[in-house]
Amino acid sequence: MRAPDELLALVEDALAEVAFSPVLAGLTEAMGYAVTGGGKRIRPVVCLATAEAAGGRAEDALPAAVALELVHTFSLVHDDLPSMDDDDERRGRPSVHVAHGEGVALLAGDALLVEGMRFGLSYDRPEPARELFEATLGMIGGQFLDVTGADVSLADLHRLKTGRLFAAAVGLGLWTADVPAVEQAPWRAFGEELGVLFQAIDDVIDGDGYAAELGEDGAREVAAAAAHRAHERLDAIAADTSVLGALVDGLAVRTA
Amino acid sequence: MRAPDELLALVEDALAEVAFSPVLAGLTEAMGYAVTGGGKRIRPVVCLATAEAAGGRAEDALPAAVALELVHTFSLVHDDLPSMDDDDERRGRPSVHVAHGEGVALLAGDALLVEGMRFGLSYDRPEPARELFEATLGMIGGQFLDVTGADVSLADLHRLKTGRLFAAAVGLGLWTADVPAVEQAPWRAFGEELGVLFQAIDDVIDGDGYAAELGEDGAREVAAAAAHRAHERLDAIAADTSVLGALVDGLAVRTA
Numbered sequence: 001m002r003a004p005d006e007l008l009a010l011v012e013d014a015l016a017e018v019a020f021s022p023v024l025a026g027l028t029e030a031m032g033y034a035v036t037g038g039g040k041r042i043r044p045v046v047c048l049a050t051a052e053a054a055g056g057r058a059e060d061a062l063p064a065a066v067a068l069e070l071v072h073t074f075s076l077v078h079d080d081l082p083s084m085d086d087d088d089e090r091r092g093r094p095s096v097h098v099a100h101g102e103g104v105a106l107l108a109g110d111a112l113l114v115e116g117m118r119f120g121l122s123y124d125r126p127e128p129a130r131e132l133f134e135a136t137l138g139m140i141g142g143q144f145l146d147v148t149g150a151d152v153s154l155a156d157l158h159r160l161k162t163g164r165l166f167a168a169a170v171g172l173g174l175w176t177a178d179v180p181a182v183e184q185a186p187w188r189a190f191g192e193e194l195g196v197l198f199q200a201i202d203d204v205i206d207g208d209g210y211a212a213e214l215g216e217d218g219a220r221e222v223a224a225a226a227a228h229r230a231h232e233r234l235d236a237i238a239a240d241t242s243v244l245g246a247l248v249d250g251l252a253v254r255t256a
Numbered sequence: 257m258r259a260p261d262e263l264l265a266l267v268e269d270a271l272a273e274v275a276f277s278p279v280l281a282g283l284t285e286a287m288g289y290a291v292t293g294g295g296k297r298i299r300p301v302v303c304l305a306t307a308e309a310a311g312g313r314a315e316d317a318l319p320a321a322v323a324l325e326l327v328h329t330f331s332l333v334h335d336d337l338p339s340m341d342d343d344d345e346r347r348g349r350p351s352v353h354v355a356h357g358e359g360v361a362l363l364a365g366d367a368l369l370v371e372g373m374r375f376g377l378s379y380d381r382p383e384p385a386r387e388l389f390e391a392t393l394g395m396i397g398g399q400f401l402d403v404t405g406a407d408v409s410l411a412d413l414h415r416l417k418t419g420r421l422f423a424a425a426v427g428l429g430l431w432t433a434d435v436p437a438v439e440q441a442p443w444r445a446f447g448e449e450l451g452v453l454f455q456a457i458d459d460v461i462d463g464d465g466y467a468a469e470l471g472e473d474g475a476r477e478v479a480a481a482a483a484h485r486a487h488e489r490l491d492a493i494a495a496d497t498s499v500l501g502a503l504v505d506g507l508a509v510r511t512a
Contacts, residue, residue, distance in 0.1 A: 021390065021393045021397070023390075023420075024393060024397045024400065025401065026400065026406070027396070027397060078366065081339075081362065083337075083357075083358035083359045102339035103339045103403045104400065105339075106334060106337065107396055107399055107403065109366075110330075110334065110366075110369065111393060111396045113366065113369060113370070114373070114393055115393070117373050117389065118386075118389050121382060121385055121386065126377060129377055130374075130377065133370055133373065133374050133377070134277065134279075137277045137279055137280060137367060137370055138277075140280065140283070140363055140366050140367045140370070141279040141281055141283060141367075143363055144280065144282065144360065144363050145281065147359045147360065147363065148282065148360065150281075150282070160279065
């Protein structure tokens with residue numbers, strides 16, 4: 001059972017070794033720029049930690065973890081575009097479209113999405129790819145609700161936009177550890193809470209979402225309640241979930 | 257062995273029955289707008305015709321054919337965006353970003369790509385999905401060369417941008433007809449020529465590409481030579497390839 005830092009090192013090594021298709025030629029420069037931008041790698045680490053807690057090997061979950069991070073990165077590159085959030089900066093650096101041009105950023109996002117999906121095909125069983133695809137569609141659906149200002153609650157919006165990929169991080173960890181579908185429910189309930197916790201703290205840091213709607217204290221209450229429920233979900237699982245518990249505590253106090 | 261028109265009807269029926277993920281909510285409107293815009297469905301028809309010529313059933317190739325058309329449609333939606341070709345019209349109608357807004361067009365393209373990939377997962381064997389993914393990356397790589405004005409020949413550019421998906425149309429037909437990899441080469445050589453033929457005539461119609469570089473007559477010569485070679489490739493295959501031959505002849509004389 002490896003600590004979060006050790007799992008993070010596994011993720012970083014795997015991401016550094018990703019060989020994008022040679023047919024993408026110079027586009028891989030913008031893709032690499034996006035992937036190596038200092039992300040926290042929370043989703044892939046959750047995936048590996050879930051696999052280990054469920055009795056699997058983190059190494060077997062690495063392709064799924066890489067897939068999650070590439071799909072997440074695709075979503076950031078496209079979200080930052082002028083026609084979406086129009087963010088010129090990401091993690092303290094120029095966003096991809098500022099550094100490489102808007103057309104190249106569009107294509108880099110497209111290619112990251114396909115490469116992420118390809119990593120989801122690394123398994124003999126079809127469930128990991130299906131889970132990844134459905135989570136990605138949920139994320140895009142949430143982004144659509146966000147960009148069109150649809151009349152949905154913040155909780156429903158986040159459940160799609162952030163929650164689906166967090167739930168998939170747990171789900172992919174379970175599939176790669178060969179946990180049967182009928183035994184997955186309590187783990188997945190944990191994943192849902194983890195997504196809420198992540199998003200509420202994210203909103204506190206960015207001053208939007210829950211923080212804009214409920215104030216910073218209100219957003220912190222949402223996060224604390226989600227962290228509490230996440231621990232309850234873990235307590236209901238008959239396995240050593242201490243690393244996942246440490247991830248909850250880490251997410252609850254993060255400031256960046 | 258069904259005629260091109262009958263295969264086209266199969267494709268149209270299958271596309272009309274595609275149920276996009278409900279999680280995409282209102283985004284499916286823009287996606288449907290893009291898919292039902294009066295496309296010629298050449299790639300999916302080639303896929304079905306190849307499957308039948310190779311001894312398979314067109315019905316078994318339908319998910320792959322739908323996948324090809326969705327991926328092709330994704331590429332059109334993103335190519336038309338202001339940061340790419342900035343085309344306000346597509347097939348005589350406002351392009352997706354004009355009709356639905358730029359952010360929605362971006363997301364609709366993303367979602368069409370993922371849904372297309374999902375259809376590629378419809379088979380028990382992994383090769384169709386892999387073929388589709390690799391062809392899609394090749395297409396994106398070609399688009400990158402195009403948008404950045406890279407110093408490559410028109411032939412090399414088209415081989416990626418158009419040729420890869422045409423070759424995949426043939427390849428997916430072969431996989432769904434259970435043609436072993438070692439027997440696929442002559443069919444694939446035919447697919448390459450079909451892509452060149454399609455693109456050269458497309459350039460004549462649009463007055464760009466080969467037509468801009470070689471004049472209309474020069475572009476028609478490129479097309480005629482590709483059509484000739486395509487027929488030669490078919491003649492070398494010990495199967496009834498008459499429908500594929502008819503598709504070659506149809507592509508050679510198309511005017512829209």
